[in-house]
Amino acid sequence: MALEKIKLVQGRAVPVPGDAIDTDRIIPARFMKCVTFDGLGEYLFYDVRKNDDGTDKPHPLNDPRYAGASILISGANFGCGSSREHAPQALYRHGFRAVVAESFAEIFFGNCTTLGIPCLSLKRADLRALTAAVEEDPSLPVTVDVEAAAVRLGDREFAGEIRPSARQALLEGRWDPIGELLEGLPAANASLSRLGYV
């Protein structure tokens, strides 16, 4: 299966500050009553973004200065909690193509990678500096460089980290593993027999 090789994500960024932003906050459970992922983008961060009557609360995603941002910046342990892929699906369908944070919860990280959304970790101080710069001028173009594991903004570069297996999968266009797993199906069937499962 030929997939896009994801080396760079370029665009404007929006900071959604805070640590331990969980997947319930990214997409509240009631919006998972659906049989497709279509339309989930609309409900991204719904409860922190909208009042009960559907009007906007103050939130970076409601701030017109950040309209059209494709890179999300957040804090530590981003995406913790529920394994719902609805969270990265909502991010993707809202237009996000990369997430930069101090750290990521593992299931969320894996779910993002499988959708071709790079998740890059930055040190806390660098994240603060990046956030401050973006808040000061949201029109600045930001580059998430998967190959170099770095974030660039103007002439500044912040060295980050991305798990080697994810980095390689993104760079080589293997982030959705289904093709490779299907190639291994005969070997999997042999393992199933050997272990007495079939």
Place this chain on the structure above:
Amino acid sequence: MGKTLFEKVWDAHAVRDLANGQTQLLIATHLIHEVTSPQAFGMLRDLGLKVAHPERTFATVDHIVPTDQRTEPFSDPLADAMIRELRRNCEEFGITYFDIRSGRQGIVHIVGPEQGITQPGTTIACGDSHTSTHGAFGAVAFGIGTTQIRDVLATQTMAMGKLKVRRINVDGRLRPGVYAKDVILHIIRTLGVNGGTGYAYEYGGEVFDRFSMEERMTVCNMSIEGGARAGYVNPDETTYAYLKGRPYSPKGAAWEEAVERWRSFASDADCSYDDVVHFRAEDIPPTVTWGINPGQGISIDERVPSPDTVPAEEREAVEEALAYMKLPAGRPIKGTPIDVAFLGSCTNARLSDFVEVSKYLKGRRVASGIKAIAVPGSMGVDLLCKEMGLDEIFREAGFEWREAGCSMCLAMNPDKLIGDQLCASSSNRNFKGRQGSPTGRTILMSPLMVAAAAVTGEVSDAREIFEVEELVEA
């Protein structure tokens, strides 16, 4: 050098290396439910793929199923569409489905064990983060996303990187009124909500040796709340005794062979761990959360933290949590008024939870104005409770006795908090909005502490309310 259970299970199920350095890992048992699976079947159809081994996947309905009105069609058309979709997918692909009519429906992490589907030495995957529950049996069990559900359906494998193993020993004896729930809340409070990143947790020591399977499940269930991708307990005689005679457990001569094989998966005495942590059981208090993640816990005797007294880097998080919870800084958590008491969820809705609470609840009354609901984790648990008359004890005390499902743990069904109601909850997550209202508040605690809060109308020490110490000494 010996191996850990995790390494043995991993090695046995590793099919081959993938190009990016991950492993194609065989999944022995796949569990699905109505919320995270429909899109996976959609992807399968889009790619023109079949389910490779339908006999290795089991389905039930838990998240959206109402716990009061159970006749189909459900009043919520979206919920009804999801349940129909699951039934259609199971019929089309030949997957065993424990639906409401089967009498075996329930929360997937309670159904797997009680049916004997969850077995030691196996890999288990399910599109739900609390899949770690199954680790109580010495299985290596992963919560996965929907695309990975597709992978498992299509190939019975998934791509995964190997984890490190942290051994968590809890030695000594738990004090009366301290439960498995307190053990895991205390572990998460100590090691942090992301302390387990990159690890599988192996729980052991005297406390786990003595624990029943249900208590082990409670602890393993919340491994993910500590950031660990999996959590397990080595299988032992307690494990085998639990599994013997269950519908999907091996029978006859196959049983002895299975036990011998299962035994071989336990961590070797001379294995080495990537990390080892020790706790003393006597140091673990009844624990409750005060904030908006499961690591924000304190002893029932402690005060809610104050932003002024915590390290500078934690100040913002404490302020945010206190503002959301509407709790005054520095005040005792005991005495905080509650609105709702919820006894249920895949963490604590097993027979032993209801048995233990009923011992103390008999003859007591839920405080006026408190909504109290008891939700058995499965139709099997419900039946056993009713045979023992436990449902009557709960009803007489003023609890509503509901039917099996996830209920108010995540509120994808009609059971929800309203406005900023505060819920004393035996569930696993106290995230903002988790229980269905964007401003709803959750305090996590053991089932007996939920009962204590229900009868007093405020966060209480169950040991005082129910005179737990005296009962034990008598």
